[in-house]
Amino acid sequence: EPEVTQTPSHQVTQMGQEVILRCVPISNHLYFYWYRQILGQKVEFLVSFYNNEISEKSEIFDDQFSVERPDGSNFTLKIRSTKLEDSAMYFCASINPASNTGELFFGEGSRLTVL
Amino acid sequence: AQKVTQAQTEISVVEKEDVTLDCVYETRDTTYYLFWYKQPPSGELVFLIRRNSFDEQNEISGRYSWNFQKSTSSFNFTITASQVVDSAVYFCALSELNTGTASKLTFGTGTRLQVTL
Numbered sequence: 001e002p003e004v005t006q007t008p009s010h011q012v013t014q015m016g017q018e019v020i021l022r023c024v025p026i027s028n029h030l031y032f033y034w035y036r037q038i039l040g041q042k043v044e045f046l047v048s049f050y051n052n053e054i055s056e057k058s059e060i061f062d063d064q065f066s067v068e069r070p071d072g073s074n075f076t077l078k079i080r081s082t083k084l085e086d087s088a089m090y091f092c093a094s095i096n097p098a099s100n101t102g103e104l105f106f107g108e109g110s111r112l113t114v115l
Numbered sequence: 116a117q118k119v120t121q122a123q124t125e126i127s128v129v130e131k132e133d134v135t136l137d138c139v140y141e142t143r144d145t146t147y148y149l150f151w152y153k154q155p156p157s158g159e160l161v162f163l164i165r166r167n168s169f170d171e172q173n174e175i176s177g178r179y180s181w182n183f184q185k186s187t188s189s190f191n192f193t194i195t196a197s198q199v200v201d202s203a204v205y206f207c208a209l210s211e212l213n214t215g216t217a218s219k220l221t222f223g224t225g226t227r228l229q230v231t232l
Binding site for chain 2: 033035041042043044045048056089091103104105106107108109111
């Protein structure tokens, strides 16, 4: 069964360092998303991406964050200068809008720990 | 603005008991989708169901059933004859049908279900 894959599964970094989280969405999907879950809290929308551009972003997604799809398969989330409060699980997701179930497929997450 | 409330923070049941997880939502849109996701201890998000706002039929899938009541803005989830493997955090979520972001989900805070022997 096709799945969304994310790497790394866990990354530990020092405050102020740049981090890139990578995602490979399902191949025929057209919409891509990043969500964030701070430990023990709810899952929050960060950004959606369609047709090689951001279609919507939340207030969390400030200038420290960026996304790109450099090669047609990978979908990356970059945090330019990490802060302690960026520590969270980051989920990539994708969807084929033509899907009957409307299922948004999530990856298994990348846990980011900022020290 | 849309909002999802899961008032039950944590529920503990003994195996084989039935359990209902409550979800109440707020939206100004007339067209929207409601979802349930399961997050087991391993951390991934497992899709359980999507229901659109025009379909108020209840749904049953094995031991799982969902009760959508538009009049009370609720989308409750019942597990019949619970099992230890059902132990997880369950999230209810809502998406409004905005162009290009039809799957921008607003999640509730989740309900942690603990099923013991």
